[in-house]
Amino acid sequence: MKELEERIQRDGQILGNGILKVDSFVNHQVDAGLMDHCGREFAQRFAKLGATKVLTAEISGIAPALTTALHLGLPVVYARKTKPITMPDQVYLTLAPSHTKGRMVELIISPEYLTHGEKVLIIDDFLATGATILGLIRLGEAAGAKIIGVGALIEKTFEGGRAAIKALGIPVESLASITSMDGGKIVFNGN
Amino acid sequence: MKELEERIQRDGQILGNGILKVDSFVNHQVDAGLMDHCGREFAQRFAKLGATKVLTAEISGIAPALTTALHLGLPVVYARKTKPITMPDQVYLTLAPSHTKGRMVELIISPEYLTHGEKVLIIDDFLATGATILGLIRLGEAAGAKIIGVGALIEKTFEGGRAAIKALGIPVESLASITSMDGGKIVFNGN
Numbered sequence: 368m369k370e371l372e373e374r375i376q377r378d379g380q381i382l383g384n385g386i387l388k389v390d391s392f393v394n395h396q397v398d399a400g401l402m403d404h405c406g407r408e409f410a411q412r413f414a415k416l417g418a419t420k421v422l423t424a425e426i427s428g429i430a431p432a433l434t435t436a437l438h439l440g441l442p443v444v445y446a447r448k449t450k451p452i453t454m455p456d457q458v459y460l461t462l463a464p465s466h467t468k469g470r471m472v473e474l475i476i477s478p479e480y481l482t483h484g485e486k487v488l489i490i491d492d493f494l495a496t497g498a499t500i501l502g503l504i505r506l507g508e509a510a511g512a513k514i515i516g517v518g519a520l521i522e523k524t525f526e527g528g529r530a531a532i533k534a535l536g537i538p539v540e541s542l543a544s545i546t547s548m549d550g551g552k553i554v555f556n557g558n
Numbered sequence: 559m560k561e562l563e564e565r566i567q568r569d570g571q572i573l574g575n576g577i578l579k580v581d582s583f584v585n586h587q588v589d590a591g592l593m594d595h596c597g598r599e600f601a602q603r604f605a606k607l608g609a610t611k612v613l614t615a616e617i618s619g620i621a622p623a624l625t626t627a628l629h630l631g632l633p634v635v636y637a638r639k640t641k642p643i644t645m646p647d648q649v650y651l652t653l654a655p656s657h658t659k660g661r662m663v664e665l666i667i668s669p670e671y672l673t674h675g676e677k678v679l680i681i682d683d684f685l686a687t688g689a690t691i692l693g694l695i696r697l698g699e700a701a702g703a704k705i706i707g708v709g710a711l712i713e714k715t716f717e718g719g720r721a722a723i724k725a726l727g728i729p730v731e732s733l734a735s736i737t738s739m740d741g742g743k744i745v746f747n748g749n
Binding site for chain 1: 573577579581582583585586587588589590591593594612616617620621624625627628631632633634635636638640642643644645659660667668670671
């Protein structure tokens with residue numbers, strides 16, 4: 368998606384260690400209009416797959432997942448990383464390594480909001496190794512839901528996440544696909 | 559706002575200790591359409607105050623703040639509760655007691671995204687004691703920004719937050735104002 372690629376090229380910062388900082392429009396400050404356009408784009412790409420729910424992980428997946436859900440007319444569930452007191456004792460829980468936190472984090476969903484037979488579209492901000500998204504897929508499968516697709520705003524193709532998800536037979540779409548950040552230069556797929 | 563009040567009456571659960579569980583449409587599963595309507599309502603109520611940025615706190619403030627920002631055509635910044643590695647060393651940081659966590663939490667904003675002279679509209683899911691929102695106000699003032707208004711989806715009038723904010727001369731709007739949850743019954747202001 369041209370608009371997102373251009374924004375990453377203009378405002379993204381490569382911090383080293385494979386970290387792309389997009390805090391000025393995705394992760395700390397959010398460009399609401401851009402998120403809306405990204406949500407509309409995801410909604411169009413996945414429109415025919417008949418999702419019944421959008422699933423993401425707190426925190427930075429919430430914005431693109433919400434706008435996607437809005438354009439699809441669906442509810443969105445975000446997996447929690449700490450269990451709030453409002454959640455029942457019995458939950459779906461898995462562990463996933465966090466790239467930006469350097470440790471394992473819990474992903475927790477209440478069985479109240481993810482149930483057998485649902486068709487789930489997973490939306491997140493980044494697809495890198497796929498660790499968080501694979502965690503969400505495990506939670507969905509534990510609940511007896513079917514994962515019908517995975518969408519990420521920004522993919523780093525050189526970290527292998529897409530292959531791991533496609534190996535499960537799940538379609539993957541990313542709106543900006545980065546093939547290299549070598550030498551401080553961001554290169555997009557097809558450019 | 560009638561739509562939100564009706565939804566709280568139908569799907570909200572009183573858990574005791576003054577906790578109102580709205581996890582099925584605000585806090586874990588989010589009704590994207592309802593959030594959009596709430597954002598539109600906030601945008602209308604604050605339209606004339608000339609905000610330049612919407613500010614909230616992760617996690618559950620993000621959805622209503624994003625839709626409000628969308629309707630106002632503004633960016634939204636969400637205060638982080640843990641400092642990500644993408645954030646500079648020098649930050650705005652304050653502590654606020656968390657009702658649902660039972661401990662103090664940090665609220666952190668990068669000086670990159672909140673600057674002198676900005677006119678800030680704070681949006682959050684709940685206004686109870688006002689502790690989180692007062693923390694956001696302190697961060698805004700530390701940055702030299704002017705807080706032009708505070709909007710909350712759900713206010714519990716019996717916890718005193720509104721008075722603490724209004725004492726600072728800041729206008730407060732809530733979309734569903736609960737005056738009592740005694741005996742397991744939710745009573746709204748004016749009903």
